[in-house]
Amino acid sequence: xxxxxxxxxxxxxxxxxxxxxxxxxxxxxxxxxxxxxxxxxxxxxxxxxxxxxxxxxxxxxxxxxxxxxxxxxxxxxxxxxxxxxxxxxxxxxxxxxxxxxxxxxxxxxxxxxxxxxxxxxxxxxxxxxxxxxxxxxx
Amino acid sequence: xxxxxxxxxxxxxxxxxxxxxxxxxxxxxxxxxxxxxxxxxxxxxxxxxxxxxxxxxxxxxxxxxxxxxxxxxxxxxxxxxxxxxxxxxxxxxxxxxxxxxxxxxxxxxxxxxxxxxxxxxxxxxxxxxxxxxxxxxxxxxxxxxxxxxxxxxxxxxxxxxxx
Numbered sequence: 001x002x003x004x005x006x007x008x009x010x011x012x013x014x015x016x017x018x019x020x021x022x023x024x025x026x027x028x029x030x031x032x033x034x035x036x037x038x039x040x041x042x043x044x045x046x047x048x049x050x051x052x053x054x055x056x057x058x059x060x061x062x063x064x065x066x067x068x069x070x071x072x073x074x075x076x077x078x079x080x081x082x083x084x085x086x087x088x089x090x091x092x093x094x095x096x097x098x099x100x101x102x103x104x105x106x107x108x109x110x111x112x113x114x115x116x117x118x119x120x121x122x123x124x125x126x127x128x129x130x131x132x133x134x135x136x137x138x
Numbered sequence: 139x140x141x142x143x144x145x146x147x148x149x150x151x152x153x154x155x156x157x158x159x160x161x162x163x164x165x166x167x168x169x170x171x172x173x174x175x176x177x178x179x180x181x182x183x184x185x186x187x188x189x190x191x192x193x194x195x196x197x198x199x200x201x202x203x204x205x206x207x208x209x210x211x212x213x214x215x216x217x218x219x220x221x222x223x224x225x226x227x228x229x230x231x232x233x234x235x236x237x238x239x240x241x242x243x244x245x246x247x248x249x250x251x252x253x254x255x256x257x258x259x260x261x262x263x264x265x266x267x268x269x270x271x272x273x274x275x276x277x278x279x280x281x282x283x284x285x286x287x288x289x290x291x292x293x294x295x296x297x298x299x300x301x
Contacts, residue, residue, distance in 0.1 A: 019214060026221035030276075034260075035231050038276040039221060042257040046214040068159040075156075082254035082261070089262035089274065102272065103235045105265035115266040 005061040009054045016050025023047055033092045041085045048077060143177055145184055148193070150176035192242070198299050205295070209256050217257035220277050232278040233262075236271040236285055240293060245300040246271070252292050259284070 019042075026039025052070040059067035090113050093102070099114045109115065144150045157172035158164070193199075220229070240246050246268065250261040253273055263272040278284050 019218065022218045022221055026217075029221060029226070031226045031229065032231075034262075034274050035229065035276055037260055037274070038217065038258065041254060041260065042214055042217050045210050045255055045257070049210075065163055068162055072156065072159050078251070078255060082251035085254045085260050086250070086262065089260055093262060103233045105272070106235055106237050106270040108265035108267045108269050110266045111263045111272055112266055113263055 002061070005057065009057050009061075012050050012054035012057065016047050016052075016054065018047075019050060020047035033096060034089070037085060037088055037092070041081055045077075045081070049074065144180065146180045146187070148196075149180050153179055192301075193299060194301065195299050198295065202295050202299065205291075206252055206255065209291075213257040217276060220258075224277070229277055230279050232275045232281050234273050234275060234278065234281045234285055236273055236288055236293075238269055238271055238293070239289075240297060240301070241268075242300050243268075245296045248300075249288075249292055249296055253288060259288075 023039045023042055026042075027036055030036045030039060052074055056067065056070045059065075093111075093113060099111070102111060105111050153176040154169075154172040157175055158168060161168040238246060238249075240249060246264070250264070250271060253259050253261040253271070258276045258278075260274045261271055262274050264270075265272070273284075273288075275281065275284055
């Protein structure tokens with residue numbers, strides 16, 4: 001039993017390591033900023049995921065008490081990774097792309113980073129006062 | 139009374155759970171402290187969050203999370219293959235616009251996070267009034283199919299959960 005647990009944990013560690021390595025390699029190999037952004041946000045998910053699973057298994061099989069911190073790390077990672085990705089993407093858009101090069105935003109006039117302010121925001125459903133103020137301004 | 143104490147019941151439940159996981163072993167004292175936190179934090183942050191996210195089918199969240207984890211694993215392998223074996227000259231990165239049917243800000247946030255977490259796509263911006271999402275694809279020979287995929291797989295399910 002212990003033997004199989006060790007094999008499982010080792011396999012998870014190697015898997016996590018490989019995906020982390022591929023993510024870092026992608027950072028060097030891919031051609032421009034936007035494509036490069038894909039590599040590290042991905043290594044974060046499966047690479048770190050593999051290491052965390054290994055840690056979870058180790059505590060489960062070889063320690064007197066199980067550990068739950070890994071679940072929290074996963075949760076916080078999944079909450080923060082998209083925000084980081086979004087911030088880097090927006091910076092890239094401002095530094096290396098012009099608004100004309102981006103696809104058309106459909107029924108709205110502009111993408112949020114390039115527009116001045118929202119014409120009718122999602123949040124407008126609630127505060128009637130704000131709407132009155134803005135109509136007055138327009 | 140209960141509604142006054144717990145203006146955001148799901149947030150309170152999550153806070154208790156997170157605190158207990160942080161403590162890492164069960165003790166009644168920690169549970170009491172967790173409940174105190176779950177009352178204090180929503181009360182302190184209430185001015186910043188006047189509305190409550192409405193969940194129509196909270197039960198479907200678990201199915202959605204499992205689906206996303208499965209997709210993350212599958213797509214991770216695909217992106218690893220692209221990074222390792224596809225020469226840069228044959229890479230076809232693309233910007234795509236995803237028109238949104240979702241209207242609740244929380245649901246759009248979850249959709250954007252899902253798109254970023256699944257490898258190969260990064261959600262980069264929201265349109266001015268929240269009617270479309272700008273997504274960058276690492277390799278998309280057929281952008282139309284990516285849009286359909288995201289709309290059918292994730293947006294339809296989120297719509298069931300939130301609206």
